[in-house]
Amino acid sequence: MIIVKTKEEIELMRQSALIVSKTLGMLAKEIKEGVTTNYLDTIAEEFIRDHGALPGFKGLYDCPSTLLCSVNEAVVHGLPTDVPLKNGDIVSVDCGALMNGFYGDHAYTFEIGNVEDATKKLIKTTKESLYVGIEQLRVGNRVGDVGYAIQQYCEAQGYGVVRELVGHGIGRKMHEDPEMPNYGRRGRGKKFVEGMVVAIEPMINMGTHKVKQLKDGWTIVTQDGKPSVHFEHDVAIVDGKPEILSTFAYVHEALGISSDEEDRFRQNALII
Template sequence: MIPIKRGKEIEAMRRSCRVVTEIIEKIRPILAPGITTEEVDKYAAHLIASYGAKSAFLGYRGFPGNICISINEEVVHGIGGKRKIQYGDLVKLDVGIILDGWIGDTAKTYPVGTVDVEDLRLIEVTNKALMLGIAQAQEGNRIGDISSAIERYVLEQGYQVVKEFVGHGVGRKLHEKPHVPNFGKPGQGPKLKAGMIIAIEPMVNKGSGKVLMMPDGWTAVTEDGQRSAHFEHTVLITKNGPEILTLTEDNVELAYHTAF
């Protein structure tokens, strides 16, 4: 069964998602050349605690970090360590928190300094793919409508979606039903109903869509060493269309133009 949230449960999810959105935006300014990913992780832990929340990732299936920090060819699940952020890097932050027993989950890709034009395009395409997927998160549609919208746009732009990792339902648990792949066919999969809350998160690679696992058992990297981007929003299905619970100001205009 796919959980349906109601009333106070939805309000609790709105609060947790507002907090996680504020946290990821507060981390962004410290992403500067010379800072280590370990220092970023510790700062994130401080921010999470300052809101009276807990990391949803720390200890989850043994994960050792407070947030996921992935750079350039690292696709997802990067662990804070001694690696220093460099000028021109693409830094992916994936932040999940638990506030009053409810999860807030979001991810963004940030360029550090001036990056290559093609890297900026990769970021823009991945972000728009997410918004196109969200536009299909309508009551009565199916998960496949979201999945196919993301994949179709990414392929049209000359990139590849990562298939090893997918979006998911979210609520009391970090990963609930249903799975939300970034690939698939329209009209397939579970039907969307008002009250469902899902995390949609395309991971898009410049070259091959395949990934390899690093020896730490967590960090996934692109098979060919090319760069990857990742965006994620937590979305509530309503009778009046999708409500992006982790929406930030830089996505408002994009959301409007994608929907209309």
């Protein structure tokens, strides 16, 4: 069942999402060669708690960590480790927070040092596909419209679109209806209505779309060992149109990136 949110609830969800956004921005300054994902996990939990929220992942489904850090061929759900990040690695950092009774949940893929051009292109395409999908989150459209848009955009570049893992509704629970696949057919699936809030999260592989789970019971990796990229935003339907509740602005500021990609999905200017 889809749980529609009031505008007041959406504003509370924006605050939850922004805690995650600020956490990712803080981490962006720390993610570099030689740093371990366990270290990132420790400082992320401290940051979230210091800002009046609770880690959204820790304890959920018995998750042992605040962050899920997926390196190189890891698609999602990578558990933090003591293995230092290396020059040329990429790492998807997925983070959640619980505040005011609502969850925030989004992710960013970071580059470590000198990343291969082919991997940079995968990162760029996956990030672009996120906004291609968000554009379809409008009253009257359907779940399949979002998935179709993402799938077509990425497969046109020769990439594999993961099937086994999908985005989701979000609210007082981390995972609510509807499921939001990154593939599909136009005009199919549940219809979007005012007040829906979803997490859209393309997971795109350099090679095959097929994945497998490691023995840790969490980490999902590509079957062919090629890199995978993951980006995620929390998005509400407000006045019939998509409005992003999370933001990469804090990450961009930390990394010195100039971007206007989110501007068309905001009714008001974001104050950093």
